[in-house]
Amino acid sequence: MKLVGIGDLFIPNKYILSGFKQFEELGVEVCTVDWKLKDFEELQNINLLVEHSGSEAYEVPEYIIDACKDADIIITEFCTVTKKLIDACTKLKVIGVLRAGCENINVEYATSKGIMVFNTPGRNADAVADFTIGVLISESRNIARGHFGLKNGEWVRTYSNSGHIPDLPGKTVGVIGLGEIGQKVAKRLVGFDVNLLGYDPFVNNPPYGIKMVSLEELMEQSDFVTIHVRAMKETENLVNKELIQKMKQTAYFINTSRSSVADENAIYEALKNKKIAGAALDVFDVEPPGKEYPLVKLDNVTITPHMAGGSNDAFFNSPKKLALEMVKLFEGQNSKYMVNKQIFESAVKNFK
16 A cells, blocks of 8 residues: 655645655555645745635646656645546555645545545644634724834834723623634633633534624624634625624634634724724735725725644644554545545445
């Protein structure tokens, strides 16, 4: 059996090799191929293309197809696994994705071929949760703006939220989406003595200390709103103009998820007209936004370049995290990381 890992600029080959080293003890040949991109900008552009248009939007280089053609298992992070690649790999049984999103995998075609697909949910949950708390405080306490002022030789002590700069104890934080990231954000917030509200229609037993409410109530009552849901058709503009208008004038909106889950135009209008106090945004409808982008020009928003999940630990530990789940296949066990669980019973029989 052969495993081929496709290394990239975020997860180099050596981390795939070390992460799946235990597979060698099970008789698997573990090797890698380097996805050769000139820089991170090229990788980002490919990722954006795939996120918007699907895995078939990017054609896999021939050298990667050649490296993978005799693989039983393919491991990738951002490089696409297309119909062409799947057809070239006649022995392929498993595809592993080193992140939660599977946009770069033709899952439907893989499933039709009886190929199991695994992802790595929550691989950057700690990174995003830490970052969320950081920008929440940075925006409400003007940390980034103060830093920028001093860098430009200015001693600035008056900001757009002067008069209602908050402490966190006693404030209400609404968490939209209580998956792994949302729960980690809530857990971190407990130490700040805040009141926690939650909204997630798929959660029946919320973590202790979170009061579940409707989305409307959450938006109306929260001093801070942070959103942590997957980008999909069902969550597009989940936070819409009507909901944003329900927020307190002293409230803050934080999005370290995806831009599509909240109405960016409505957020801009609310900030511009001082209908809310501020926002912290790591994601945008257009990336990179450019210095003339409307949100960029506002003085009551903290903006960062889609970097919330980008800690080194999150990237480098992903292979280990995925390998611990995929190794269960050798004992015929299913995994919570399997995306197309409907084919497990038939596919696992052909695994060894």
